[in-house]
Amino acid sequence: MSRPISEDDLNAYIDNALPSARRLEVEAYLERNPDVAARYAVFGVQREALRSALGPIAAEPVPPQLNLTHLVASRRRRDWGGWRAAAAACLLLLVGGASGWMLRGVGTEHGVGINALAQEASYAYAVFGSDRGRPVEIAAADSAALVRWVENRLSRQIAVPDLAAAGYQFMGGRVVATGNGPAGLLMYDDAKGGRIAILMRPMVQDQNASMAEHREGDVFGYAWADNGMGYSLVGGSDNASLLHPVADEARRQFRART
């Protein structure tokens, strides 16, 4: 008889972790000791019960958050993102310093020129061009009141172009806020309900500018400035191709009437 059978041997027997020679010795021991055998038989049953009770967890599909390929990829993005953010911060410092120097004396945080005007017009169109409830504050029927309101706020004489020949009826308008003070917004629509708008405001910079096309998201437009007044005629993507001749016509009428 070799070494006596220990508790470690009995546990290893349950876990199938014994070399076969030792295994035979343990089996012989258990035959001679039915009490111990009964006890360890229970442990064997428990072991199998745990394995089959918890087995289904490992059979579940692995959720996407634990997909190793995704985790590696998102880590790469984070690492790269960190470097990129650091590089971008350095660049911003440089650019900020340089442009601060170049813009010394300008003293404004908004854009002021024709590009700013184009953006203001796009924002105004995005808000009021899609407004089905109250696109205009003062309707076309009350044009005189509208013109007075806008002229008072802009301290300029304005005109309301007639674009009916191009298929656009005047709906009315309002005063809107921009980063460069109040602006007048005139709204027109065509027979199918397609809208265009003209935004106008006094210009500090770019007092005279030739017509230029602009686009901000789905809003297209043409902006220009004459004698210190800036204009932008804007519309949605569905009538973008028609905007240029309409803008030309509007500019012609503004020039003739102001």
Place this chain on the structure above:
Amino acid sequence: MQDMMALVEPLIPSLRRYARSLLRDQAGADDLVQDCLERVISRWHQRRADGDARTWVFTILHNLALNRLKQKTRRGPHIPVEDVSEALFATAPAQEDHLHHRAVLAALTKLPDDQRSVLLLVSVEDLSYAEAAAVLGVPLGTVMSRLSRARHRLAEIIEEGPGRSATTGATLRRVK
């Protein structure tokens, strides 16, 4: 990175099972496995090349689980779940096994954490005693004695049956 994919990806189902069996909280367990995998990815190059990947990954998971269990204890005692199967499984196991499984799983939750973890690593995840010792950071002898205690305790709890709390050790004594 290629070898990491090949070695770690097949372990993920086991990692989920171990974490969930230890924490008894499915969402928390998956979060823990995610933490573990992120550490595996970032520390893969620090791993001893001759070491066993499974032992290394299980060690990371086990240490994270221990921290989580400590936090839970600090936040107050664990309130036993009425049906342990519900805490462990998204869908209930097959009905015929349900009652028996429920008894074993309920008993498992009443084991002390150190006994539960050794039992799970050896009996369910098939780690060798030496691997379990490495994961738990204890000598081989400690693994053997804990395993033995875990098996005896589990049997006692099942024999006691439900209704008597083994975690608190409180028993109702009849007073005349």
